[in-house]
Amino acid sequence: xxxxILKRLAMLIVVLFGxxxxxxxxxxxxxxxxxxxxxxxxxxxxxxxxxREKYHLNDPIYVQYYIWVKMALQGDLGxxxxxxxxxxxxxxDRLPTTLELSLVAIxxxxxFGTVAGILSAVRQYSAVDYSVMFGALFGVSMPVxxxxxxxxFIFGVKLGVLPVGGRLSVxxxxxxxxxxxxxxxxxxxxxxxxxxxxxxxxxxxxALATIPMATIARMTRSSMLxxxxxxxxxxxxxxxxxERVVIYKHAIKNALIPVITVIGxxxxxxxxxxxxxxxxxxxxxxxxxxADAILAYDYPxxxxxxxxxxxxxxxxxxxxxLIYVYIDPRIKYR
Amino acid sequence: MTEDTEVTEVKRRTRxxxxxxxxxKNKSAMxxxxxxxxxxxxxxxxxxxxxxGPHDSDLSRGLKPxxxxxxxxxxxxxxxxxxxxxxxxxxxxxxxxxxxxGFVALGFAVTMGIIMGMSxxxxxxxxxxxVMRIVDILFAFPALLLALVVAGTLGRGIDKAMLAIxxxxxxxMARVVRGAVLIIKETEYIEAEHAIGSSTLxxxxxxxxPNSLAxxxxxxxxxxxxxxxxxxxxxxxxxxxxxxxxxxxxxxSISRKxxxxxxxxxxxxxxxxxxxxxxxxxxxxxxLRDALDPRLMGGAKL
Numbered sequence: 188x189x190x191x192i193l194k195r196l197a198m199l200i201v202v203l204f205g206x207x208x209x210x211x212x213x214x215x216x217x218x219x220x221x222x223x224x225x226x227x228x229x230x231x232x233x234x235x236x237x238x239r240e241k242y243h244l245n246d247p248i249y250v251q252y253y254i255w256v257k258m259a260l261q262g263d264l265g266x267x268x269x270x271x272x273x274x275x276x277x278x279x280d281r282l283p284t285t286l287e288l289s290l291v292a293i294x295x296x297x298x299f300g301t302v303a304g305i306l307s308a309v310r311q312y313s314a315v316d317y318s319v320m321f322g323a324l325f326g327v328s329m330p331v332x333x334x335x336x337x338x339x340f341i342f343g344v345k346l347g348v349l350p351v352g353g354r355l356s357v358x359x360x361x362x363x364x365x366x367x368x369x370x371x372x373x374x375x376x377x378x379x380x381x382x383x384x385x386x387x388x389x390x391x392x393x394a395l396a397t398i399p400m401a402t403i404a405r406m407t408r409s410s411m412l413x414x415x416x417x418x419x420x421x422x423x424x425x426x427x428x429x430e431r432v433v434i435y436k437h438a439i440k441n442a443l444i445p446v447i448t449v450i451g452x453x454x455x456x457x458x459x460x461x462x463x464x465x466x467x468x469x470x471x472x473x474x475x476x477x478a479d480a481i482l483a484y485d486y487p488x489x490x491x492x493x494x495x496x497x498x499x500x501x502x503x504x505x506x507x508x509l510i511y512v513y514i515d516p517r518i519k520y521r
Numbered sequence: 522m523t524e525d526t527e528v529t530e531v532k533r534r535t536r537x538x539x540x541x542x543x544x545x546k547n548k549s550a551m552x553x554x555x556x557x558x559x560x561x562x563x564x565x566x567x568x569x570x571x572x573x574g575p576h577d578s579d580l581s582r583g584l585k586p587x588x589x590x591x592x593x594x595x596x597x598x599x600x601x602x603x604x605x606x607x608x609x610x611x612x613x614x615x616x617x618x619x620x621x622x623g624f625v626a627l628g629f630a631v632t633m634g635i636i637m638g639m640s641x642x643x644x645x646x647x648x649x650x651x652v653m654r655i656v657d658i659l660f661a662f663p664a665l666l667l668a669l670v671v672a673g674t675l676g677r678g679i680d681k682a683m684l685a686i687x688x689x690x691x692x693x694m695a696r697v698v699r700g701a702v703l704i705i706k707e708t709e710y711i712e713a714e715h716a717i718g719s720s721t722l723x724x725x726x727x728x729x730x731p732n733s734l735a736x737x738x739x740x741x742x743x744x745x746x747x748x749x750x751x752x753x754x755x756x757x758x759x760x761x762x763x764x765x766x767x768x769x770x771x772x773x774s775i776s777r778k779x780x781x782x783x784x785x786x787x788x789x790x791x792x793x794x795x796x797x798x799x800x801x802x803x804x805x806x807x808x809l810r811d812a813l814d815p816r817l818m819g820g821a822k823l
Contacts, residue, residue: 201657201658202661205661213670213674327803328746329799332770333788333792334792336777336780455663458666459664462665462666462669466757477669477670482758482759482760496662496666497662
């Protein structure tokens with residue numbers, strides 16, 4: 188086990204090295220002169236030269252790469268061209284929004300996905316099964332941005348029962364502790380802010396949860412069906428154990444093991460969805476941050492965000508795999 | 522000689538017939554196939570089916586509702602967008618863009634994925650190591666995010682979107698192919714080919730590739746579904762197709778401004794078009810999976 192973790196960590200370094208090269212080359216290969224991007228169209232030759240000097244743009248590309256990696260390892264990912272703020276500061280400012288949104292979404296997706304999957308497996312070929320599978324088919328095929336817009340139109344515009352965007356209504360104050368508003372309002376005992384922030388979270392988190400919910404439901408169903416075919420389940424039934432004990436005490440536990448990997452895989456995929464969801468509901472999170480940076484050709488942000496995000500994503504995947512080994516002793520990694 | 526070719530031909534036909542028979546029995550897969558073909562025919566033949574041109578604008582008929590309303594403008598069945606362009610025409614023409622981004626990206630991914638997966642699985646050793654590390658690196662990004670970053674740095678436009686999505690799906694296809702090859706490589710008939718001294722290329726192209734087609738076809742279909750979703754998502758975010766293209770994601774993005782005013786149709790129907798295309802491919806893909814059962818071939822998880 189220890190060996191496996193070490194091997195994975197070594198692989199992690201290889202992957203991050205590759206990721207850093209890819210991002211660096213991509214951004215450098217992008218059209219346009221970065222100095223002009225930074226100084227603006229009308230900068231004088233001297234100013235441009237000073238910027239090139241300051242940011243080592245005149246050095247050979249491997250020197251530039253070396254300087255960038257050295258700074259990145261010290262936690263300095265450069266400054267945004269648009270806002271002139273440090274990229275790390277901006278990422279940290281926006282991280283809680285995305286974290287809160289994704290956490291709520293993955294919780295919704297896991298609960299409803301597994302329950303739906305179990306129900307449809309236990310009653311295979313019933314009306315429940317067919318409607319769950321039909322719903323899951325829609326879920327995996329759903330363009331998130333369209334679903335978000337439709338929900339926004341129905342609940343926000345037509346019915347007017349939920350806010351159409353943002354994180355808090357105007358006029359509601361909340362002390363920022365973690366940056367996750369639901370948590371902050373509980374910590375400060377601010378109940379008005381709690382209900383308000385939850386109301387703002389409902390539409391985006393449900394929209395974001397749709398696809399993972401559908402994949403989790405499908406995975407749970409097939410895993411559960413697989414388990415129910417096993418010999419030990421047949422033995423238990425033959426022993427005369429009640430169906431409830433067989434399913435709830437034995438089958439579900441084993442069926443959920445592969446589901447955990449699927450949930451782990453979805454944590455990363457949520458990030459792609461977060462770009463769309465945050466854009467639709469104007470949430471100031473990482474997804475909107477990268478989308479805006481790309482539209483503005485803000486290269487330091489694109490570069491910094493990509494390397495930050497890839498690191499986080501690879502770590503999440505590693506953690507999922509480790510949890511998997513931990514809960515399923517049958518799996519031995521070399 | 523003639524006898525020989527006849528024998529292989531008969532064999533191939535029966536295998537093919539076997540699969541089509543299986544597939545034909547699967548109602549939802551046939552439904553998906555029919556729906557996809559209908560969508561493709563409607564979009565390719567857009568000039569024949571669309572009652573108006575996709576760019577015929579007239580501000581005086583802007584944001585008119587379709588057949589369901591009293592305010593319906595005859596001939597504009599699904600209503601008009603903010604510039605008064607016929608929504609039905611724009612959806613049919615837009616499908617050409619969205620679907621071709623999906624198809625071209627998939628074609629790229631399948632070609633590259635087969636080359637990478639085939640060499641990695643068949644030769645093993647350092648080739649496998651190098652290819653799989655590249656795959657690992659590309660897997661360090663969620664698909665849409667990588668596509669967004671690649672498309673964002675390459676610049677705007679559908680050609681960039683095609684390339685970006687193609688790059689994103691390459692590692693997935695490489696894994697699928699590699700998984701299949703690893704199993705086929707160990708089978709006895711490949712061993713027999715080695716024993717009679719067949720060349721590596723002959724073994725790969727005559728035996729390994731044809732036998733790994735099942736998982737490739739299944740996963741291509743399912744990947745095409747998500748590639749189309751991503752194509753529309755890039756358009757929606759503004760890095761794919763550019764105005765005045767009728768691309769579905771872009772059309773949706775532009776029309777969302779008018780939702781608040783109650784003009785829901787302009788943002789709704791392009792989304793329905795995306796949803797229907799993706800559903801039809803998912804139905805077909807699931808059906809193909811049941812018919813071809815790539816699990817026997819070691820298909821990778823997606």
